Amino acid sequence: MFAKLKNFIKGALRTPPAPLTYMRLGPPGSLKDSNPLMIQFFTWDCLHETLSWWKHFEEEIPRLASLGITQVWLPPPNKAAEPVSAFHQTYQLLILMGLQKGRGYDAYDLWDLGEFEQKGTIETRWGTREELLHACEVAERHGIDILIDAVLNHKLGADRVEEFQAVPSQEANRLKDAGPPREIHGWTAFDFPGRGKKYSKFRWTQEHFTGVDWDQKTKTKGIYRITGPGHKGWSRNVDSELGNYDFLLGVDIDHRHLAVVEDLVTWGKWILETTGAVGFRLDAIKHIDQKFMLHWIRETRRLSGKKDMFAVSEYWSGNLQLLLPYVKAFKGETAFFDVPLHMNFHQASRERTRYDLRRVLCNTVVQARPNDAVTFVDNHDTVKVEGQSLESWVGTSFKVQAYSLILLRGYGYPCLFYGDLYPNKEGYDANVARNIILLVEARKKFAYGATEDYLAEKNCIGFVRKGDATHPGCAVILSNKEDGESSITHELRMNVGARYAGKVFQSHMTQHGRVQVDAQGWGVFSCFANNVQVWTPLEEESQGVEN
Known part of the structure; x- marks a missing residue:
């Protein structure tokens, strides 16, 4: 024990x-x-x-x-449906006409990867x-x-409407009711007629959701918390923004079912x-x-x-x-x-x-x-x-x-x-x-080895990657200086390591530029205003300082 x-x-x-x-x-x-x-x-x-x-x-x-x-x-x-607007019938018509194809975040059927005739199309977007x-x-x-x-998190594009009890929630605080319980008609029945039972036999109904954002009965958009037998309300294990951020959009999945x-x-x-x-x-x-x-x-x-x-x-x-x-x-x-x-x-x-x-x-x-x-x-x-x-x-x-x-x-x-x-x-x-x-x-x-920062000034900082056993390193300098003088050049003294003592670094972002590294590994690296420059070791066969 x-x-x-x-x-x-x-x-x-x-x-x-x-x-x-x-x-x-x-x-x-x-x-x-x-x-x-x-x-x-x-x-x-x-x-x-x-x-x-x-x-x-x-x-x-x-x-x-x-x-x-x-x-x-x-x-x-996955097969998708465009986000349900305040006019669900219009949305359905657009889908059937092939004029809209959801991006997948408006999830209809996770099991359909562009294989079945659903939502007016076989392929996805x-x-x-x-x-x-x-x-x-x-x-x-x-x-x-x-x-x-x-x-x-959610589903969209249900195949049928279902009738059930729900309570409207306040937009700014989902823990507060915006009115009394009522019967609404929600798009919560997912039958997947094109796929049938291939891959999954599961069919979604209102019992598998916590809330919806559309009442087809009154043609009203809102945040409706589904109530009735088996429903537990919004999950408590979510972010506390807006009181409770379980509901985002569409038909909200109950992940406790x-x-x-x-x-x-x-x-x-x-x-x-x-x-x-x-x-x-x-x-x-x-x-x-x-x-x-x-x-x-x-x-x-x-x-x-x-x-x-x-x-x-x-x-x-x-x-x-x-x-x-x-x-x-x-x-x-x-x-x-x-x-x-x-x-x-x-x-x-x-x-x-x-x-x-x-x-x-x-x-x-x-x-x-x-x-x-x-x-x-x-x-x-x-x-x-x-x-x-x-x-x-x-x-x-x-x-x-x-x-x-x-x-x-x-x-x-x-x-x-x-x-x-x-x-x-x-x-x-x-x-x-x-x-x-x-x-x-x-x-x-070149971007290997330890990182050493050089926070020189407000508008110019740099850092060095020291390299490792099989890769060279680099020196990086960046600027956000914008005074209408593109000719301004920042200079920053940084240490690239003793391994590069006496070597030459070249500019990677442009075709010109050389920096001589001293015996202790220090070099003065430059960068044009509002720009980035990356300095890398010059290959051995072309080592030398530009005149």
Whole structure:
């Protein structure tokens, strides 16, 4: 008895391993001699002019592999429905006419990857099941892992209306009622007539949900908490924003229902086996019951046999103090996107010269818990599109500087954004894209070893990567100085290590520039105003100082 108690206490006190220290960040072979790197391969409105998205992805795989990409986060592959508007019949008509195709976050059927005639189409927005699986096979052959975007919080696009009792909740505080109980007609019956019982026999009805946002009986939009036999109200194990943030949109899933849990866990194992994917991006976890989410991650790992299964969660808040309790609650089972760092980048791009670069990493996940942080500059939620509630685009004035901080420093796991690298209508800049590619190349070749910071002044900071036994290092300097004088040059004295004593460094971002390193490893490195420069060791055969 005493031994069991002792072991229990030891287990309770044991610090769980940090996710980035044990989770798979790419195929083992691809990480033998290179840094891991993720890319989000889609934007909010992306579509290819001539190819399905899966075909487009397949064509780009060789290029992604050559850049050093080890993991690709794909959009939700499931059959979707456009978000239900205040006129559900109009939405249904648009779907049937083929004029709208949901992006997958409006999840209809997780088991339909573009295989069944449902919602007026066989393929999803991204293509067919066959195209997806073939692209995944090609990625595997090129040493690239696939990550599935798992949308487990809600459903949309039900096949039938059901009648049930519900109570309207206040928008600003979901713990307070906005009126008396009433009978409403909600879109809560999911029959999946096109798929039938293939892959899963489970059928969703109102008993499997906590709330809806539309009453078809009165044609009224609102937040309705479903009541009646078997219903337990909103989950308590969610974020406390708006009193209780269980409900986000559409038809909110009750993750305490045993049949729901069983179906979603089974799907997790199935989607990994079907696609060959190695992990997940978990959507909107602040709205999902924490106990369920932790159970789902652990069970999916166990059932799939992937102990190193990758998982990164989206908890959208720029406040580190709100995010950290979630990081700790998940006990090392998932990494987290560093939204506070993204918001710092966004603020820096707005304030321009007024922003103090020395605080750009302050109050971020990567600073507080670097092995829990997936760093990013922008994503599909931050783009400037109509109706985008999380719009926080990092402008071109700071985009390259931001990427230099996530790609070349030795902390966190960086994620590139398709919208910053490929031409699109949502914020693409060709010059920015060229510079990001140069930074990606520098990450692959030079960004190794310990990181040493040089926080020189408000508008100019730098850092050095010292290199390791098999890779050279680099020196990085960045500026946000904007006084209308592009000729301004910042200079920063940094130490690149005794191994480079007497050597010469060259500029990586431009074709010219040399720096002589002294006998103690010090050099004076420069950067144009409002720019980034990466300095790398000159190859032995061309060593020398530029006259």
